[in-house]
Amino acid sequence: MTQLPSAVSVRESGTGTPLVLLHAFPLSAAMWSAQLDALPGPAGDRARVIAPDQRGFGGTGLGSEEPSLDTVADDVARLLDTAGIDRAVLGGLSMGGYVAMAFAQRHPDRLAGLLLANTKATADPEAARTNRARIAAAVLARDSVRLLLDEKMAAGQLGPASQHLVDRVEGMVAAAPPAAVAWAQRAMAARPERLDVLAGVRVPAAVVAGAEDGLIPVTEAELMAKALPDAELTVLPGVGHLSAIEAPEAFDAVALRLLERVVAAG
Template sequence: MSVQLYARDVGAGTPLVLLHAFPLSSAMWLDQREGLADRFRVITPDLRGFGGSLLGTDEPSIDAMADDVAAVMRRLGVTRAVIGGASMGGYVAMALCRRRPDLVQGLVLAGTRAAADTDAVRRERLRQAERLDREGGVQVLVDEVLPRLVGPTTLRQRPLVYGRVRGLVQAAPPRAAAWAQRAMAARGPAFDTLRGLTVPALVVVGDEDALAVQDEARAMADALPDAELLVVPGAGHLCTVERPDAFNDAVAEFAAALTRAAR
């Protein structure tokens, strides 16, 4: 059963629905709301349990998160949108493509993976979820997840960006983070969904991403029938936050081309 998501909704034009990374909230899309809302309608939901959205009582599931997004689009009167997802948001975006392809005008995948977790990664997620539940705090995320979210260039040259990401991680609700880790651990591969996609796609990856590496980005781009790949220099896993200028320019060009094609 879907929960009602809190969503920021700014601008006008072709809708862009941007889904945030783990364990952040829609606050990560500040630069996109400011940089893209003069040309597009930018909708940034808080996925269930994060930011201003309730967690609900469903079993952990990426599909449930995708159904939440479909429901918020319906509530906002959006029949089709460019769906963008970063990291965990990419998993949700791919699930939405599988469950509600009619809602997807184009797809943007940033710092994410179409493969299921390896056994080792799955065990790590479940161990972290248990610690989050047991401790009732997010220190495990600060210690183990935060260091891999940004690249070394950001650590050296963009201390304010790193500080902002750290603050967003520290603000994560422990129960929601545990739920999301279990949902991600349970997800299957999405390559069949990508192969069946009938709309254009943009795959974005930071050249310093240690979590969703360039080979995985290329595998997604190769699986998609109509995709372009952008490698962002000097960015790690959160290329959307670390190099928002490069990300925004690419998304604006991609969405503008879709808008022209739809006329």
């Protein structure tokens, strides 16, 4: 297993059932602020919410490894080691979901539950891989992520009713280092299909989709929910790609229901 980068940034709140939340591209753990506040509960003992910045984003170093989501999944396992956690519920949104599925494949015995939001288990088609390569090359050549803002990435990630959140999301996009953006794009382009991995998941799972998600259609969520042996599918009306930001209360309700199922399953 690879080593964690020398600098690792983690946000944490609460005690109780460990819940690790993995952020979307090209954001940071700052996107989970509502969940860090709400999910532990009034007494703070309902869940131990851990939200790491993934490689290169936020306050976490990029390291020297070649781009791979498997490497990021191993980072999560090392993070659990450091936190003294044997098994955790793992939740990921978009890119975070890709990492969560890689973790489910590489560290299945450490998974207590799985939450997949606005993500997909299928591999990128050729056109998507080509576009990722274009973005990676451009941000490195310019040493700037301005391209992502010029192409209105933030607006494209949000549903029509959530455009008032553009400034917040753009702030996180603008803070992403070019090297991290390029590394993550190349890692995502190389990921395999993991529907077969989901078929082998033997813990409670939840799948969340946004009815207005313009990046990943609801049909992808349906494929994942069908593949998982014990999954509940929730489609959030009026919500785009960033469900945890756009509809935090609805997202949190799904997460809490999953935590209840995990506790009941022992």
